[in-house]
Amino acid sequence: MSGYLPLCALRQDLLPSACRSCAWWLTSGPGPAGREEGHARRREWMLANETVWGATGLIDPATILPNGEASLDRGGSIQFAPTSVLPRLRNLPLGPLPADSAVIFCLCIQNESDKALARRLLQKSLGELKARKIKEVYAFASLHGGAQGGDECEFFDPGLLQRVGFVPIRDNGQLFLMKVDLRGLSTILTQIQTRFRRALHHQPACSPTA
Numbered sequence: 001m002s003g004y005l006p007l008c009a010l011r012q013d014l015l016p017s018a019c020r021s022c023a024w025w026l027t028s029g030p031g032p033a034g035r036e037e038g039h040a041r042r043r044e045w046m047l048a049n050e051t052v053w054g055a056t057g058l059i060d061p062a063t064i065l066p067n068g069e070a071s072l073d074r075g076g077s078i079q080f081a082p083t084s085v086l087p088r089l090r091n092l093p094l095g096p097l098p099a100d101s102a103v104i105f106c107l108c109i110q111n112e113s114d115k116a117l118a119r120r121l122l123q124k125s126l127g128e129l130k131a132r133k134i135k136e137v138y139a140f141a142s143l144h145g146g147a148q149g150g151d152e153c154e155f156f157d158p159g160l161l162q163r164v165g166f167v168p169i170r171d172n173g174q175l176f177l178m179k180v181d182l183r184g185l186s187t188i189l190t191q192i193q194t195r196f197r198r199a200l201h202h203q204p205a206c207s208p209t210a
Contacts, residue, residue, distance in 0.1 A: 008056075
């Protein structure tokens with residue numbers, strides 16, 4: 001997790017204000033009625049899981065300013081957890097998911113145009129889950145999904161997931177269940193990097209007369 005901070009209960013308030021009290025993935029049905037209840041529910045969930053499983057996400061260091069406050073215009077965070085501790089999965093279609101797998105969710109990028117940071121957070125998360133011996137990771141995507149600020153911020157953009165190795169396995173026309181097998185993660189990331197280098201190599205050189 002070098003270069004990134006574990007997202008634990010002690011760092012809950014480094015999340016954007018709307019995320020600190022959001023317990024959508026952590027509950028089923030309508031969820032907590034108010035912000036205080038949501039904040040408490042999230043803290044309780046994070047504490048319970050980090051004790052037995054580890055931190056449930058990552059924070060990009062750029063999120064934190066020298067005075068310890070959270071930045072409002074840079075950085076980002078992402079969250080992940082075992083499927084068994086996410087009650088929201090009971091309300092979503094396209095399941096069930098394997099009990100020994102994990103789900104990545106709630107990507108928040110302060111600067112939504114920073115696609116590189118979004119990919120890095122996803123890749124770092126997959127690396128962390130691979131180190132924890134997780135074999136399969138799932139994520140839910142929507143054509144309207146994306147990082148913070150979208151109409152469906154609970155879900156990912158499917159194109160972003162595909163760029164880091166996820167493949168769609170089921171959908172209902174609106175929601176897509178996507179999966180990456182971490183047993184082949186190194187191969188997948190190497191292929192992505194190779195394609196990127198090839199694309200750069202084939203860019204036309206500047207003409208001396210241009």
